Amino acid sequence: MSHTHPPSRGTAHRGRPTIHVAARLALLGQTVQAALHGRDLPALCLRLPDEGVPWARSLVRPDDLVLLLDDVDGPGDLRRARERVATCPARCIVLTSAPTGMVWVALMSSGAEAVLSAQISLDDLVETIEHVLAGDEVVDPQRRASMVQEWEDITSQFEEMAGRLSRLSPRELDVLERVSHGESAAEIADSLGVALTTVRSHIKAGRNKLGVSSQLAAAAILRRRPDIEGVAPVATGGKT
Incomplete structure (x- = not known):
């Protein structure tokens, strides 16, 4: 068609x-x-x-x-x-x-x-x-080459982040998404109907899988998630 x-x-x-x-x-x-x-x-x-x-x-x-x-x-x-x-x-x-x-x-x-x-x-x-x-x-060819190198660097960094994100369980991802949107652990526990210690356990496990030492750093990675998805590999080879 x-x-x-x-x-x-x-x-x-x-x-x-x-x-x-x-x-x-x-x-x-x-x-x-x-x-x-x-x-x-x-x-x-x-x-x-x-x-x-x-x-x-x-x-x-x-x-x-x-x-x-x-x-x-x-x-x-x-x-x-x-x-x-x-x-x-x-x-x-x-x-x-x-x-x-x-x-x-x-x-x-x-x-x-x-x-x-x-x-x-x-x-x-x-x-x-x-x-x-x-x-x-x-x-300018030099500017183009610089942009290509910049994109390769971004792609490398985001692919690494994507690998870390893929290790999160669905519940850990959900909790960290809520944290990145500004919800407190107590608010998340109340919303999900679970104990506060459970939420804190999910946050700690998520931090470990993301390789960061703080809740703020984990939230920062989650906020970059749309950008990380945007650098997924695409088909090539159209031009002759």
Whole structure:
């Protein structure tokens, strides 16, 4: 089953790279498409593939350019965005409302030609698109290498944390999640209907499994759990 919108007549030119605008919200994609048309950059709207569904290679060619509009609101969104970038058959520019930081590093490390703020001006967006289509490096190679190394370091740290978290029992995880949200041991005991000593025992066991000496350190790891989930391995090999 195809997961793309039919191409608009007259927007694509055989033999030259095609710009595809892919967005979760069709109206947003159409708005960007219209803006690019106004700058003599014909574009097609392309529906984002569902999770685990490959890009339609019959429509997206290696020399094309995909403009991926993705807010990346949470760890699941980040993982999906990384997968879409890594498996995209074409060059890819990501526009996101996510602040600069780990999300941008993750997307660049997945193979994006550039990551841009959703607040970028149309002039700057058009300039970036034209540079990518011309085969120019829009990100300094040293900066790109630094971001890749930074992502590898983050991934290594979070994989270690994920291993520690996996050793927690369901009850230990539940108790430590509650601790990370600010609940006291007494409040947790009352909520779960267990003895205070039982809760303290779960906290101590959880600390030992996480390899930390304090309740605050354990809570800090639990608060990073969404980020840890966001760096899960993704499929690669989409670009040729």
